[in-house]
Amino acid sequence: MEESESKDGYRALGPHLGGAFVTKRVYGGQIIGQAWKTVQLHLKSQRKDAKLGALYHTFIGPGKIDDPIDYKIVESLGNVFVVSAHQNNQLIGLTRLRTEENLHEGDRLDLNYVKDEADYLTLDELAPLIPQEQLFQRKAAELMIKLFAFQVKFVEFHTRIEKKKRNLLYVRYRPELREFVTHNDAIQILLTVSDFFIFEVVSQLLTEHDLVMKTGASLNHHVTIHAVPDDPFDWFLFRTEVAHVGNSRCVIKGMVYDRQYKRLLTITQEGFCPFELKPARESKL
Incomplete structure (x- = not known):
């Protein structure tokens, strides 16, 4: 860049x-x-x-x-x-x-079961462990590794909580990309993380109701900054939740925490997400 x-x-x-x-x-x-x-x-x-x-x-x-x-x-x-x-x-x-x-200081994450990032595998490490018979999942993981500018560790994925959908991920810039980042401002880097993988939580909620999201496009993105991270290239804990889906619109709530679980960012994103009924599979009989 x-x-x-x-x-x-x-x-x-x-x-x-x-x-x-x-x-x-x-x-x-x-x-x-x-x-x-x-x-x-x-x-x-x-x-x-x-x-x-x-x-x-x-x-x-x-x-x-x-x-x-x-x-x-x-x-x-x-x-x-x-x-x-x-x-x-x-x-x-x-x-x-x-x-x-x-800055307006944020809270600390109170999910006491969340472990240190070292206790979770990266997607790069996880993909080869997916059984060959789960070919679709394996190919999807390999595609994400190829396209993402960030490394990912899944803490919670597609989790139901209080009738809402939630994802909880550890995220950081890929180490091999650091030499291409010409800035070292912590907030600028953190803001780049704030829009990452944010529609996935909506897509999975729709899938549960036999719907499929045809496309996803951000409309607006609101961020409040609570603190500046010490190391902008460290792992961040990124939590996203579905606040609303309907009429081809969605609202997603997000929080970014540092490794000590102190909140750094609060995010609200409105998106365009038209969806339709999932196509029925043809019978092989």
């Missing part, structure tokens, strides 16, 4: 991170993180320093992974900034960011 700075804004030259399954579409988490960098550069030019308290991002159009993305502050009032993301002269995203002098 090569980058270029100027007095007028910030340009990400690419190639950019792709989406988990729509691989030629820019991954939304990258746009969110780079919008914050745009504000950081502005504050630095003004010899000011502030912490990101919250942001609200609107996904306007799908970006391409190979073309440059131009970021620019289009409006500011006090500690609130609006950053546009353009690609090929088309607006693809708009982010409203609020800086704070002090």
